[in-house]
Amino acid sequence: MPRTLLERSDAVHALAGVFRRRGFESSSLSVIQQEAGIGRGSLYHFFPDGKTDMARAVLDQVSDWFEDEVFAPLRSATDAADAVSAMTKAVSDYFVSRENVCLFAAMTLGEEKETFAGEVKTYFADWVDALAALLRRGGLDPEDAHENALDAVAVIQGGLIITRAYADETTFLGVMERVERRLLSQLS
Secondary structure, rough: OOOOOOOOHHHHHHHHHHHHHHOOOOOOOHHHHHHEOOOOOHHHHOOOOHHHHHHHHHHHHHHHHHHHHHHEEEEEEOOOOHHHHHHHHHHHHHHOOOOOOOOOOOOOHHHHHOOOOHHHEEEEEEEEHHHHHHHHHOOOOHHHHHHHHHHHHHHHHHHHHHHHHOOOOOHHHHHHHHHHHHHHHHOO
């Protein structure tokens, strides 16, 4: 039986789990209702534009978390090494606690790719730019900083895919340790 939700944020949290497990295309309204435990009326009350509105709300929530916990700290840090370590810990904790799925990457896989292209590009560009700025402050020239930041984010995303294939979160934790070690070795 669908539960009654008092807050939109509760619905967004429940929807995030469905989209992580099923992806966007495989999350029909009936699947969403069943797996999130939210009635159709509540869904349309909180998300009048339907499933796309639901997915945008989930991506906004993820984006806000990364802005607060990863991007802003990278932009404002004065100690590059500490900031790299804090980023890898926050990212490790985040993805391990969320089934090793990056919802932004998942939104690039199906027909919804064009629907969410702006949000996906912004998320990854913000991450690369924040990390590159930190690496520049840590002594790297702009080109090396950007390349190292781009490579780190790409390795993290690839690590998530391999982790899911292996069904072993220690794979992702190992990837994150190596990302941290490589980034720290570049700092002066």
